[in-house]
Amino acid sequence: MKIEKIKTGLLIIGGGTAGCYAAITAAGIRDVANNAASNAAENKGDGLKILVVEKANIKRSGCLAAGVNALNAYITEGRTPKDYVDYAKKDADGIVREDLLYSISEKFNEVTAHLEKLGLVILKDKDGKYVTRGNRNIKINGENIKPILAAAVAKAPNVQVLNHVNIFDFSVHDNKIDGAFGFGIENDTFYAIEADAVIVATGGASGLYRPNNPGFSRHKMWYPPFNTGAGYAMGIRHGAEMTTFEMRFIALRCKDTIAPTGTLAQGVGAKQVNALGEVYETKYGISTSERVYGTVAENLEGRGPCYLRTVGISPEQEESLLKAYLNMAPSQTIRWIENDTPSKANVEIEGTEPYIVGGHTASGYWVDTNRATTIEGLYAAGDVAGGAPQKYVTGALAEGEIAAKSAVEYINATVDRHAPLQGARNDVETEATIKEAEIASHVAEIETYLSQKNSLYTTEQLEEAMQIAMDEYAGGITTGYGYTEKQLNIAKEKIDEIESLTGKLSATDLQEVMYIYELKERLTVCKSVIAHLATRHETRWHSFAENLDYPEKDNANFRKYVNSRLENGEIKIILRDLTAEGQKNYEHQH
Amino acid sequence: MSISIDQSKCIGCRRCHDVCPGTLIKINEDKKAFIKYPKDCWGCTSCIKECPVHAIQFFLGEDIGGKGSKVHTEKVKGEKNDIVRWFFELNDGSVKTIDIDPKESNKY
Numbered sequence: 001m002k003i004e005k006i007k008t009g010l011l012i013i014g015g016g017t018a019g020c021y022a023a024i025t026a027a028g029i030r031d032v033a034n035n036a037a038s039n040a041a042e043n044k045g046d047g048l049k050i051l052v053v054e055k056a057n058i059k060r061s062g063c064l065a066a067g068v069n070a071l072n073a074y075i076t077e078g079r080t081p082k083d084y085v086d087y088a089k090k091d092a093d094g095i096v097r098e099d100l101l102y103s104i105s106e107k108f109n110e111v112t113a114h115l116e117k118l119g120l121v122i123l124k125d126k127d128g129k130y131v132t133r134g135n136r137n138i139k140i141n142g143e144n145i146k147p148i149l150a151a152a153v154a155k156a157p158n159v160q161v162l163n164h165v166n167i168f169d170f171s172v173h174d175n176k177i178d179g180a181f182g183f184g185i186e187n188d189t190f191y192a193i194e195a196d197a198v199i200v201a202t203g204g205a206s207g208l209y210r211p212n213n214p215g216f217s218r219h220k221m222w223y224p225p226f227n228t229g230a231g232y233a234m235g236i237r238h239g240a241e242m243t244t245f246e247m248r249f250i251a252l253r254c255k256d257t258i259a260p261t262g263t264l265a266q267g268v269g270a271k272q273v274n275a276l277g278e279v280y281e282t283k284y285g286i287s288t289s290e291r292v293y294g295t296v297a298e299n300l301e302g303r304g305p306c307y308l309r310t311v312g313i314s315p316e317q318e319e320s321l322l323k324a325y326l327n328m329a330p331s332q333t334i335r336w337i338e339n340d341t342p343s344k345a346n347v348e349i350e351g352t353e354p355y356i357v358g359g360h361t362a363s364g365y366w367v368d369t370n371r372a373t374t375i376e377g378l379y380a381a382g383d384v385a386g387g388a389p390q391k392y393v394t395g396a397l398a399e400g401e402i403a404a405k406s407a408v409e410y411i412n413a414t415v416d417r418h419a420p421l422q423g424a425r426n427d428v429e430t431e432a433t434i435k436e437a438e439i440a441s442h443v444a445e446i447e448t449y450l451s452q453k454n455s456l457y458t459t460e461q462l463e464e465a466m467q468i469a470m471d472e473y474a475g476g477i478t479t480g481y482g483y484t485e486k487q488l489n490i491a492k493e494k495i496d497e498i499e500s501l502t503g504k505l506s507a508t509d510l511q512e513v514m515y516i517y518e519l520k521e522r523l524t525v526c527k528s529v530i531a532h533l534a535t536r537h538e539t540r541w542h543s544f545a546e547n548l549d550y551p552e553k554d555n556a557n558f559r560k561y562v563n564s565r566l567e568n569g570e571i572k573i574i575l576r577d578l579t580a581e582g583q584k585n586y587e588h589q590h
Numbered sequence: 591m592s593i594s595i596d597q598s599k600c601i602g603c604r605r606c607h608d609v610c611p612g613t614l615i616k617i618n619e620d621k622k623a624f625i626k627y628p629k630d631c632w633g634c635t636s637c638i639k640e641c642p643v644h645a646i647q648f649f650l651g652e653d654i655g656g657k658g659s660k661v662h663t664e665k666v667k668g669e670k671n672d673i674v675r676w677f678f679e680l681n682d683g684s685v686k687t688i689d690i691d692p693k694e695s696n697k698y
Contacts, residue, residue, distance in 0.1 A: 060609040065634035069696050123695030133698065141695045164613060185613055216592070217651035219612075219632050226612045226632070256654035267698025320697035326676055326690055330635050330661065334650055337678050337686055338657040511613065 001443060001510075002189045005434075008051040008160075009415075010407055011180060011195035013167045013231065015054035016062025017393055018382025019201035020149040021111070021400030022407075023052050027156035029408050048408065050159045051193065053182060055166040055514070056226065059150045062203060063224055063359075063383070064393070067143035069263055069328040071115075071122075073392040074108050076132045081105035084136060088390040091287050093540050094559055095244060096362055097387035097579055099369045099586045104388060107398035112138070115397070119148045134266050143327040145393070165191060166510075168230065168517045169442065170198070171434050172238045176376040178433035180234075181442050185511045190446065192439045194432065196415050197377045197407040200365070201400065204249075204357030204383040205229025205525045207463070210471035210478070211353050212258060214464075220331065222251040222258050223355045231384035232356070233521035235365055236528055236566050241374040241574065243386040243563045244362040245525075246532035246545045248354035250292045250481060254308075255348040259332035261308055263324055264347060268317050270308040273346065274298045280306070284542075288360075292351045293542035296480050307346035318343045351543065353467075353477055356525060359383040359391040361544065366563055369585050370406035371399060374565075377410060379403040387561075449513050455506045459515045462498050462505070466523060469494035474530055475546060482546040488534045492527065499523045528564055531571040535562050592631040592651065593638065594660070597622040599645035606637035606646060638662055639674075647679075657681055 010026050012019045027050055054061055075081055084105040089096050112130075116122050123131040123139040130138045153159055167182035171194075179194040206223040219225040236242060252261050264270040272281040272294065280303075284294030295306045313321075318341055325332040336342060358364030364386030365373045373380050381399035388395065470476055473491035475483035483491075502520055507513045538554035539547045563574040579586055595606075595615075602621030607613075614627045615637060623645070625631065638646045644664055650656030658681030666675050671693055678686040 056611045056613055057608050060634065060636040061611045065611045065632065065636050069698070121693055121695050123697075131695075139695050139697065141692060143690070144692065163608075213651070213654050215651070215653045216629055217654045219630050220651070220654055221632070224611065224632060225630065257650070263696075263698050322688060323690055324696040324698045326688060327696055330648065330676075331633050331650055331654075333676075333688070334648075334659055334661055334678065335655065338650070338659050338680070339655070 001183070001446065003439060003443065004189050004191050006051065006191060006193045008193060008195050009048040009197070009411055010050045010404075011193055011198045012050065012052045013180060013198065013200050014062070014202040015052045015058035015153070015161060016201060016203055016382065017064055017149065018396040018400040018403075019052060019054070019199070020058060020153050021397040022199050022201060022381055022404040023050055023153050023159045024156050025401045025404035026050050026408050027159050029405065047158045048411065050156075051195070052153065052159065052161045053165050053167050053180075053193070054161065054163050055185065057163040058146075058153060058161055060146050061226075062146070063227070064142070064146045065224065066330065067328045068140075068145055068393055069142060069260065069324050070133055070137045070139055071112060071392070071394055072137050072262075073104075073390060073394045074112060074130070074132070074136055074138045075105065076135060076138070077129070079135060084108070087136065088388070092247065092362055092389050093553070094578065095247065095540065095561065096389060097586065098582060099579060099584050100367070100388035102584050103369055103402060104391060104395040104398040107401065108394045111394050111397040111401065115145075115148070118152050120145060137266065141327055162191070166514045166517070168234070170234050170238055170375075170378070171438065172375060173433065175239065177378040181439075183446065183510050183513065185514055188510065190439070190443050192434050194434055196411045197379065199379045199381055199403045199407055200231040200235065200373075200384055201381045201403075202231030202384050203227035204355060204359065204363070205232060205522060206355050207467065208356065208470050208522055208526050208529065209353035209474075209476040210467040212350065212477065213256065214467070220258055222253055222352045223357060227383070228518040228521050229356060229525035230518070230521045231380070232364065232528070233524040235373065235375065235378070236524055238375060239566055240378070241366040241563050241565045242528060243364065243366040243561050244532070245356060245529045245564070246536045246562055247361040247363055247541060248529070248544050249357045249360045250289070250354050250543050251352045252292050252295060252349055253352055254332055254335075255305075255350045257329065257331040257335050258352060259325060259329035261349055263321070264308045264310060264342070267324065268310060268313050268321065270310045270347070272306060272349070273309045274303040274306050276303055278303070289541040289544045295349060295351060296543060300480060305348050307348050309346050310342035311344065311346050313343045315343065351477065351481070353471070354475065354481065354544070356529060357383045358386050358388070359396055360389055362387050362389045368588050371403040372406060372588065374588055379407045446510075446513055449505060449507045449516055452504065452506050455504045457501055457505070459505050459507075459512065459519050462501060463519050463522070466495065466498050466519070466526060469498070470526055474526070474533065480546070481543040482548040483533060484548045485534060488530050492530050495523055495526045495530065528571060531564060531573065532562050535573050592628040593625055593646050593648050595623050595625060596645045596647070597624070599643050601643055603642060605640040605642070609636045609640050611636065
């Protein structure tokens with residue numbers, strides 16, 4: 001294995017929606033600064049170096065590979081950012097950080113305008129105003145949203161992209177990040193990357209629980225199966241504080257294809273009905289978790305299956321639906337073409353397995369308003385950052401922008417301005433922060449996986465064992481998402497056992513080594529999820545955290561954030577008071 | 591969820607390999623693309639849109655109700671701009687198409 005050492009200014013891990021926008025933003029900041037100082041010739045070539053490292057290819061990586069059908073977070077005419085904050089807060093029953101929600105809500109429209117400038121098609125009326133869908137959404141053609149962002153990154157000055165490189169560990173010394181470690185999946189190269197600041201934008205975690213269809217179509221899931229919780233796991237292991245992992249996200253989806261339901265509900269006004277044709281959504285409430293819970297409950301009580309009532313929509317509506325799904329979830333269009341179309345048959349719906357995803361619920365890094373994590377120099381954006389649910393695409397872009405500005409400010413404040421920025425000039429030797437021994441130890445571990453043979457279990461088998469344990473004992477689909485303390489204890493034991501078996505796994509190439517690391521990442525996240533679920537002795541969100549020992553909400557004791565931090569190998573739970581109503585700024589108390 | 595690649599059509603351009611968000615498509619010694627991990631496909635259809643010779647087709651797994659249709663896209667000249675034509679080859683041999691204008695927003 002070749003070893004490559006890289007020095008950069010700003011390292012962005014993950015080139016999805018948030019990561020790409022962070023790169024574009026950071027490049028823009030330096031551009032402005034350089035223009036202002038254009039007379040200072042010595043500045044030339046000294047612009048901040050930005051490196052995006054992506055385990056696939058930024059053109060189609062992350063959540064938006066297939067496209068997205070609408071921008072779900074937008075401040076429509078007559079509405080204010082406060083309305084959006086109130087909506088997200090209500091949907092999460094109070095467990096949100098208002099400062100984080102305000103900071104993204106205030107940027108939704110600005111990042112949308114920028115996206116349009118970059119080439120995104122947005123539907124407009126005859127007066128040139130965006131056409132809205134409900135109170136918070138606008139209509140787009142988002143099939144090519146990721147290629148648009150990737151093209152903007154390619155044009156941004158001083159941005160380098162390393163595609164097909166998987167980052168698996170941070171380099172942290174004295175709670176300060178100074179880089180990361182990774183390897184090329186296809187080029188047999190180990191990377192030791194030193195950086196002045198790091199933005200983690202690796203997304204959330206799928207694949208923790210047994211999926212809806214565990215056979216051939218196991219990866220036909222809502223969330224990208226390639227988002228393995230790497231960012232969470234790396235942070236957890238280095239002692240970063242995490243928040244609200246117990247608020248799992250379960251999507252209500254079209255059965256089998258796991259395609260979106262919002263387009264049917266909001267687009268053609270399809271109601272949720274049970275097998276008897278009764279509209280049941282009003283019975284359980286219409287918050288995101290209640291829509292899932294109602295569907296589970298109707299099935300348990302013998303009134304399943306459940307559907308979105310589309311029968312009777314017009315031919316024009318049907319044609320538009322078939323097209324809309326091709327632009328975000330083509331499987332559903334194939335489904336309709338192979339079977340009855342939505343005007344002729346209602347669309348069956350089901351809940352997915354639980355995911356951990358900070359773009360929809362509040363799970364993730366505990367960050368301050370600037371998206372600084374509790375590790376110095378490390379910023380978080382998008383699904384990996386906690387506290388701000390209902391973020392969606394525009395929220396991820398906004399967080400990418402905020403994190404980039406904060407990281408650049410941090411670099412400007414901490415890196416000696418008179419010295420060339422790290423990585424800016426190859427002829428200047430600066431003291432290495434990553435030690436040779438650390439590189440050697442990582443390389444040795446990878447080579448062990450590549451050289452040891454005769455592992456009794458495969459990575460795939462252990463992944464399946466983990467998913468079964470989580471499904472049966474930590475509130476998966478099998479138990480209707482409910483769990484008890486006794487079950488969670490069993491889940492923990494099983495996850496520990498599976499983790500102890502990972503050391504003997506073998507791989508034939510670096511892609512298979514990546515699969516081993518991804519499994520280990522998921523196991524780390526599972527342990528945190530279990531610890532968080534076990535702490536919240538209440539049921540605040542049906543399905544998302546259905547604690548069968550405590551089926552009621554407990555406002556007296558649990559209007560709090562459940563946070564955690566790994567200390568000496570043990571997960572330490574920290575209950576934090578909610579920030580004040582309307583509070584727009586939050587700082588870490590280091 | 592997966593794709594099938596017709597290697598007799600494949601020209602070895604690597605574009606499908608490059609864009610797959612799971613890096614699941616590899617190129618063999620004859621410079622032909624193949625999907626190494628078919629069960630790991632997410633079904634995003636990025637590879638199908640990239641393929642310049644329509645060698646890749648997308649299908650629904652039988653476990654999620656697939657009935658044997660194969661799907662690919664082609665770029666065709668529209669009145670104003672290029673449009674994307676989706677071809678659905680059904681199991682009975684019939685073909686349906688849907689045209690998507692990339693400059694046109696979704697209605698829903």
